[in-house]
Amino acid sequence: MRSGLERKEVKGHIRKLVETLFRNIPSGIGSKRKDLRLSKAELKKVLVKGVGWAVRQGFGLEEDPEHIEERGCIQGADPDLISDRALERGRPQLGTLGSGNHFVEVGYVDEVYDEHAAKALGLFLDQVTIIIHTGSRGLGHQVCDDYIKILMKSTQKYGIELPDRQLCCAPIASEEGRQYLAAMAGAANYAFANRQIIFHWVRETFERVFQMSSERLGLRLIYDVCHNIAKIETHRVDGKERKLCVHRKGATRAFPPHHPDTPVAYKDVGQPVLIPGDMGRYSYVLVGTEQAMAETFGSTCHGAGRVMSRKQAMRVSKGRAIIRELEDQGITVRSAGKTTVREEIPEAYKDVSQVVEVVSGAGISKKVVRLRPMGVIKG
Amino acid sequence: MATHPQGSFQFIDHTADAGILVKAPTLEGIFETAGLGFSELVTRVDSLNCLIQRQFRLQEDDMETLLVSWLQELLYLLDTEGLIFGRFQVNLKDLALEATAWGEVFDPEIHTMKTEVKAVTYHQLEVVEDDQGWKAQVIFDI
Numbered sequence: 001m002r003s004g005l006e007r008k009e010v011k012g013h014i015r016k017l018v019e020t021l022f023r024n025i026p027s028g029i030g031s032k033r034k035d036l037r038l039s040k041a042e043l044k045k046v047l048v049k050g051v052g053w054a055v056r057q058g059f060g061l062e063e064d065p066e067h068i069e070e071r072g073c074i075q076g077a078d079p080d081l082i083s084d085r086a087l088e089r090g091r092p093q094l095g096t097l098g099s100g101n102h103f104v105e106v107g108y109v110d111e112v113y114d115e116h117a118a119k120a121l122g123l124f125l126d127q128v129t130i131i132i133h134t135g136s137r138g139l140g141h142q143v144c145d146d147y148i149k150i151l152m153k154s155t156q157k158y159g160i161e162l163p164d165r166q167l168c169c170a171p172i173a174s175e176e177g178r179q180y181l182a183a184m185a186g187a188a189n190y191a192f193a194n195r196q197i198i199f200h201w202v203r204e205t206f207e208r209v210f211q212m213s214s215e216r217l218g219l220r221l222i223y224d225v226c227h228n229i230a231k232i233e234t235h236r237v238d239g240k241e242r243k244l245c246v247h248r249k250g251a252t253r254a255f256p257p258h259h260p261d262t263p264v265a266y267k268d269v270g271q272p273v274l275i276p277g278d279m280g281r282y283s284y285v286l287v288g289t290e291q292a293m294a295e296t297f298g299s300t301c302h303g304a305g306r307v308m309s310r311k312q313a314m315r316v317s318k319g320r321a322i323i324r325e326l327e328d329q330g331i332t333v334r335s336a337g338k339t340t341v342r343e344e345i346p347e348a349y350k351d352v353s354q355v356v357e358v359v360s361g362a363g364i365s366k367k368v369v370r371l372r373p374m375g376v377i378k379g
Numbered sequence: 380m381a382t383h384p385q386g387s388f389q390f391i392d393h394t395a396d397a398g399i400l401v402k403a404p405t406l407e408g409i410f411e412t413a414g415l416g417f418s419e420l421v422t423r424v425d426s427l428n429c430l431i432q433r434q435f436r437l438q439e440d441d442m443e444t445l446l447v448s449w450l451q452e453l454l455y456l457l458d459t460e461g462l463i464f465g466r467f468q469v470n471l472k473d474l475a476l477e478a479t480a481w482g483e484v485f486d487p488e489i490h491t492m493k494t495e496v497k498a499v500t501y502h503q504l505e506v507v508e509d510d511q512g513w514k515a516q517v518i519f520d521i
Contacts, residue, residue, distance in 0.1 A: 029421060029495045030461045030485050089458040099495035100521050138458040141498040141520065145451060148501065165443070166502035309392040310494075310521070337492045379495060 001130040001199065002122050003206070004218025007108040010128045010374065014106065017209050018332045018375040021104055024201045027097035027379035028336025036095045036197070043091055044079035050189030054196040060203075060221075064196065066263055068224040069253060072192040074231070077185035082139075083146050090139025090190055095197040099337050099379025101303075101344060102134045104202060105276070107283065111370040117269040117287050121222055123369050130219075131276055131283060131371070132198050135228075136191035143187045147180045172245050181230065181245075188229055195224055222285070223263070223272035227252040227302035235297050244297065252302040254288030254365045259298070262288070273365050277304045277352030279333060279344060279376045280326055284356045284367060291363035300365040304352035313348035314339065335378040344378060385467075386412035390420070391516070397494065398503070398518040402511070406442070409506065409513045410449055411467040414480065417453050418463055420519065422490045427465030429481035437476045442506045445474055446515060450499040453480070457496075461485045494521050 010017065026032050038046070046053045051065050051072025065071040079087075097104065109127045112118050123129070136143075154170035154177075155162060162168065170176040199221065203214040210217060230247040237244070255262045255271040262271040270287035277283045292298050308316065322341050326333050335341045353370075360367045386403025399416035403409045418424045435452055439445040449469075456462040464482030471477075498520040505516040 028487060028492050030457070030487065085455060089455065092459070098497075099492075100497070138497070142455075145498060164502060165504050166500050306394050309394050310397055311390055311392045336487065337494065339493050343494075 001132070001202065002218065002220055002222050003128045003130070004216075005128040005210075007126045007128060007374070010106070010108075013209055014332050014375045017106060017205065018334050018377060020205045020209055021106075021202065021375075022334040022336075022377045024205050025097055025104060025198055025377065026095065027102075027377060028099050028340075031096055031336065031379075032092045033095055038091050038094060040087055040091070043087055043094070046094065046193050047079040047082060047186035047189050048077050049073055050192040051196045054193040054200070059197045059200040064199075064221050066265070067221045068192060069226055070261075072189075072196065072224065074185040074188045076182055077189050078179075078182040079186050081179050081183040082143055082186050086139050086142035086146060089142045090137065093137040093139065094190065094194055095201070096137065096194070097134050097198065097377070097379050098137055099340055102379055103131075103279065104133075104198065104377045105131045105279065105283070105373050106375040107131065107371040107373045109369045110282070110372040113367040113369065117366070117368045120266055120269040121272055121285065121368060122220065123222070123285065128374075129371055130202055131274060132195050132202065133276055134191075134194060134198065136187040137194065139190050140187040143183050147183060150176055151180065181232075184230065188226060191226070192224065223266075223274070225252050225272070225274060233297070235293070246297045246299070248299050248302075250302060250305070251296075251299045253298055254286070254292040254296075254300040255298045256288050256290045256293050259288075259293070270366070272368075273300055275301060275303060275352060275356055275359075278346040278349035279373055279378070280329060280331060280346030281352060282373070283371045284352065285369045285371065286356070286360065286365040286367050289363055289366055292365060295362075296364050300359045301355060304349040304355050306348055307350050308348040310343040310348075313343050313345050316347065317342040317345050331373050332375040333378065334376070337379060340378050388412050388416035388419075390416075393518055396500070396502075396518050397521050398516060401515045401517075402513070404512040406506075406513055407469045407471055409515045410446065410469040410471070410476065410478070413446060413450060413515060413517060414453060414464060414467040414469075417450050417496070417519075418465060418482070420494050420496055420521070421457065421463055422485065422493055424465050426490055427463060428483050429466050430483040431462060431481070433462065433464070433480050433482075435476065435478040435480065439474055442474065443501070443504045445476060446506055446517065447499050447501060447504065449476060449478070450517060454496055454499060457485065463490070496521055
């Protein structure tokens with residue numbers, strides 16, 4: 001998300017902003033907003049319609065879906081293929097951040113690499129930005145658990161041998177394969193709606209703190225992109241157009257300029273890509289390239305990745321006041337969990353700039369701007 | 380390492396996830412201690428009161444899947460009803476489990492909030508017997 005605000009206008013309000021975000025956006029174990037209660041029937045609508053449902057309920061603007069992968073709704077979702085158990089886990093969690101590496105971060109543009117692309121994305125030096133990282137919550141995990149059980153049987157049925165029990169598969173065109181994809185689309189649509197709702201609460205929070213409408217604050221969605229998802233797409237293989245199932249795990253979509261699925265506003269520069277780093281260093285905004293289309297089925301990496309296990313991070317951070325350390329660097333952090341901040345210390349992650357150098361060096365995405373964090377809420 | 384009458388568990392290092400290694404003299408002890416390990420990932424077990432009691436009945440085709448299903452059951456109750464348990468009693472008859480768990484509703488005002496568990500996985504899953512008793516390993520997606 002971008003704002004029309006500059007860093008200097010936000011700096012003095014960052015504590016209040018982070019506190020208010022923390023209050024408005026439920027995070028951590030068992031958190032929920034009392035004003036968002038869904039019936040099972042309503043939840044099924046979310047699974048079919050994704051962001052469309054959220055916008056109709058008043059979460060966000062009519063224009064928002066334009067700037068979301070698949071316009072915030074993957075077609076073909078079938079809620080009847082999603083178990084009651086998944087629905088029960090999903091019902092109280094819509095509009096919640098979760099914990100672990102999920103976050104909302106307020107930052108600013110501290111370096112511009114590509115003026116033309118930055119302008120197309122509405123980004124400029126010192127501008128305040130917001131990143132939201134969350135997904136399909138317990139519902140998505142339950143869909144995964146349910147279908148692992150089904151697909152494990154299919155793996156045997158179709159005589160496929162795999163090296164780990166966590167792995168299982170079925171042919172895409174089989175009954176099990178089709179059902180899984182229709183259930184996964186429902187989980188993806190839940191994730192789109194979840195981010196849209198949180199996005200709306202971010203807008204409300206800024207309005208409250210700055211006593212100004214979100215329109216005047218210039219709070220606009222730049223782009224919402226998935227990671228960890230399988231999608232049916234058309235790609236050129238050996239000179240021929242082919243329909244493929246592209247599974248992006250630890251990866252995100254990076255479509256080039258003029259691709260039909262790249263939003264009109266970004267036609268000349270390519271689809272925006274977000275690569276978040278750790279909470280102490282930076283995150284990057286990039287755009288997709290033709291080379292990604294040719295070499296990686298229009299994909300790039302989705303984050304820095306950990307170098308330390310959570311246990312190691314806890315050892316390294318023992319006795320340290322991490323929140324204070326970050327505060328000294330000008331970053332205000334608020335976390336629901338007692339141990340989250342220590343498990344998520346910046347050095348537990350790879351330096352995202354090195355990761356970004358690799359993907360931009362390989363030509364599978366192009367750097368547009370670098371963001372530095374000012375305030376972070378975590379679960 | 381935490382030791383309980385039924386067995387002991389320890390958290391194991393895993394780059395992106397979290398795991399527990401459980402040891403117990405009996406298979407029942409493995410299930411009870413794994414339950415405690417799960418609760419300890421989420422909060423401090425010693426802060427939990429046994430106010431609510433729940434019964435469980437599960438059956439699977441093999442012991443590993445039964446252990447995963449058992450922990451998934453605990454995760455489901457945490458996600459939907461906010462229940463977290465501090466005491467377990469498990470009976471096994473071949474691959475059928477009957478259990479009772481005692482605990483309470485998780486309250487962030489009272490209980491330490493450690494980690495939200497997203498899923499129980501089959502990754503590197505193991506339930507084995509050696510000359511010292513039973514040993515199990517489970518990796519959680521967090």
